[in-house]
Amino acid sequence: MVLPPTVSDLLIVKDTHQKLQVRHGYDYIELVSHEISEQSALNDTTPAVARASIPDYLKDKVYVVDSVKSGKGRDSKTDLYNIVLEPILTALAVDHQYVATTSADSIRQFASTLPEGQNATVVFISGDTSISEFVNGLSGVSSGNITIFPIPSGTGNSLALSLGFVDELRAIQRLLQAVEKPAPLNLYDVQFPEGSYFLIQDAIGPQITQPLKFTVVVSWGFHAALVADSDTPELRKNGIERFKLAAFANLQREQKYEGLVSVNGHRIEGPFAYWVLTSSKKFEPTFEILPEGNIFDDNLYLISFKTEESSSYIMDIMKQVYDKGSHVHNPKVSYQKISNGDRVLLHTLNSKNKQQRRFCVDGSIVALPETDEHEIAIRATGNKHNGWSLYVVH
Ligand SMILES: Nc1ncnc2c1ncn2[C@@H]1O[C@H](COP(=O)(O)OP(=O)(O)OP(=O)(O)O)[C@@H](O)[C@H]1O
Known part of the structure; x- marks a missing residue:
């Protein structure tokens, strides 16, 4: 798929085979191949998906950290969370908390206040520095298991590239469809x-x-x-x-x-x-x-x-x-x-x-x-x- 110029050109749709897709013109990327529940209370463009078929790490406590100054920053056309990710997570009934940064210290602050004993998944819309700030900010008085998912929205995105996530949409696709268990982050x-x-x-x-x-x-x-x-x-x-x-x-x-x-x-x-x-x-x-x-x-x-x-x-x-x-x-x-x-x-x-x-x-x-x-x-x-x-x- 050729990368779309801006995420605001994307359309999230349910195709004739009941699959959730993101479309850009005639091009599309299949995001969810799970069966879509017919009991969707949502409208046509935001179908609900059988919750049983989403990966386990999306059933833990999920946070989405949007490091809004990463890469070229965010504007109404590049707001990946509101335009793409939020509608998809809602469609999948993935309960999550959105954390948008407001300062250079936001990520450390967020990490330092994670509750004790939690199994959490933290999706980063960011580059590498934000993830590093998060890891370093984790408090010594709490403990738990944290699964990280990097959506490459920074400048270099080395961690995401190492995992084979070449662009934001392919990363979201993997977020929803990964079959392997999360691996230890060295x-x-x-x-x-x-x-x-x-x-x-x-x-x-x-x-x-x-x-x-x-x-x-x-x-x-x-x-x-x-x-x-x-x-x-x-x-x-x-x-x-x-x-x-x-x-x-x-x-x-x-x-x-x-x-x-x-x-x-x-x-x-x-x-x-x-x-x-x-x-x-x-x-x-x-x-x-x-x-x-x-x-x-x-x-x-x-x-x-x-x-x-x-x-x-x-x-x-x-x-x-x-x-x-x-x-x-x-x-x-x-x-x-x-x-x-x-x-x-x-x-x-x-x-x-x-x-x-x-x-x-x-x-x-x-x-x-x-x-x-x-x-x-x-x-x-x-x-x-x-x-x-x-x-x-x-
Ligand atoms: N609202 C904000 N005000 C000030 N600094 C911010 C704000 N939001 C994020 N930041 C900081 O901006 C930096 C973004 O770094 P990040 O690595 O995520 O992106 P990048 O530098 O574009 O990419 P990479 O490091 O992969 O090349 C982080 O240090 C983060 O704390």
């Missing part, structure tokens, strides 16, 4: 030095007082710089192009990040231009950073390359990443597997300048304190955080 933790803090659109944000959980990426160097620099209201209007615009701006200065990393004692020396630790196959639909990546394995990979004199080497390697991940065969690129139980230790040098001490954690930007050297430790921690066990629909 988490990793990164410990930054005392005095580190979030940078929110280049302004000082909250202090970081404990290790941060991440699901898809921790990066330093060129990748972290372009994610940080692209997070302005102006650049966000460009959607995924914002990363390329910030990348070109960063290429105007030398990409030199001094330090060394050791993985269980095996050392890789810098200075690095690129330094990315990820579990995820793709950062964008065609940016295949980790061809071997399998989000269901609790492995990370360190993908790095060193600073060079020439001006074109970074873009040459980035083009290979866009070319089905062929950078992994480039001898300049170090590609190191990190298994569960391994410990990654990064020691930075000459990193007092702000540009040298910014990290990307699932899209959030972290700045380290203003000192010359820093130590950062990373490890796999399984699918548990505080008392909560996390799963993901696939």
Whole structure:
């Protein structure tokens, strides 16, 4: 199906075989192949479906978190929840609570107030950062099982892409029809030095007082710089192009990040231009950073390359990443597997300048304190955080 220009062009209909579909012109996507109950009290365009046939995780307590600033933001034409998801969930009699963000802290607040002992499903209309904020916001005094479902509505959507959700409608289709049981959502933790803090659109944000959980990426160097620099209201209007615009701006200065990393004692020396630790196959639909990546394995990979004199080497390697991940065969690129139980230790040098001490954690930007050297430790921690066990629909 060709992606519709806006969700407001979509029409939710019941077809002649009693199946729920979303239509766009002559194109359509079947959303529910379950039998539609004839006892529907609703009108023709919102048929009720036999509740017995919806996946179990939609019978738990369901929340829909709409991170309204993710991607290009929301307007009356791109309001996926009100135009598509809400009518469908109503048609399926899926009782749910809608949570639209009102501030940069909304998701953490929501996570911290989830009731004790709950089996909950949280559907995110967002990108990766919102999901990461949720996981980190889960309170240590409560516990329960949480199943996450990412609808790719952010800029990069790495987690959703790793699960094979290439667009919003296909994700909704999977939400309603997944046959496999939700899988554990592997988490990793990164410990930054005392005095580190979030940078929110280049302004000082909250202090970081404990290790941060991440699901898809921790990066330093060129990748972290372009994610940080692209997070302005102006650049966000460009959607995924914002990363390329910030990348070109960063290429105007030398990409030199001094330090060394050791993985269980095996050392890789810098200075690095690129330094990315990820579990995820793709950062964008065609940016295949980790061809071997399998989000269901609790492995990370360190993908790095060193600073060079020439001006074109970074873009040459980035083009290979866009070319089905062929950078992994480039001898300049170090590609190191990190298994569960391994410990990654990064020691930075000459990193007092702000540009040298910014990290990307699932899209959030972290700045380290203003000192010359820093130590950062990373490890796999399984699918548990505080008392909560996390799963993901696939
Ligand atoms: N109303 C709001 N006011 C301020 N910030 C918000 C608001 N709603 C959401 N946010 C923040 O916007 C960010 C959205 O990040 P998210 O990752 O979901 O989308 P993205 O950055 O477009 O995508 P990706 O990280 O996948 O590239 C989150 O940090 C979230 O807390």
